[in-house]
Amino acid sequence: MRNAMLAKVHIARKELALDEETYRAILKRITGQDSAKGLRDHQLDQVLTEFRRLGWKPAKAALPAPAARDPQSQMIRGLWIELGKAGQLVDRSEKALRAWIENQVGKSDLRFCDAAQKRQLIEQLKRWSARVGIDVG
Template identity: 45%
Template sequence: MSRNANLAKIHIAKKQLAMDDDTYRAMLLAHGGVSSSKDLTLIGAAKVLAHLERCGFKPKASGGGKRPNAAAANRGLLGKIEAQLADARRPWSYGHGMAKKMFNIDKIDWLNAEQLGKIIAALSIDAKRRAAQVARASKP
């Protein structure tokens, strides 16, 4: 993760945990070795973030990207793909990557109905594979 992303997360955590400035700076000094977040190294920022998560900070997951805008004929297929991606906890960028790898087309919304069907089939196979792995892992 980039330095700016880490700093943003630290400041979001500070706000989420309602830390006053004195407490925040004391925590930075104790866990990052600095009194200002701008002086944190990547390792120091990771240590501070780990401490903030132990204190109750819960980073929110990103929205997973914007749903593609496709032709009316393909909206049902995209809805199925969206459901499969959500079930696997994968973002739309994963679907775009599948389109690129399978058909050399950059965006999933540029695929035709036949290609979308193949994406659905691939996601179904992946779901069955994940279900089998969970079943094997849960057996004593």
């Protein structure tokens, strides 16, 4: 948490276009210290509160991209989940699925795969499932 707060202090400083002297004066006034490096969490919070008072608006966290919901993508996820339930995956997460997809077809997400690439992924997952004794029908 401390590192994230420290990063926010530096981002706010940059976005407020504070020169070195002004930045250090604010730190000194708020915390009694002229460097953010040694500040405790509550002091960093005080500095961030002051930056907000001065007009800094923290950026909102980016929402994750929506997952592909077409039938082929759902089938790929379903097969992936079945392999995970059968203990065939070290990591069953969406992130691991995306890494596998990139390794197989060179795309970073199902949203970027065309129908032929999705068919290829489905066939690979079906063959994998058959090898390990999972009946996918």
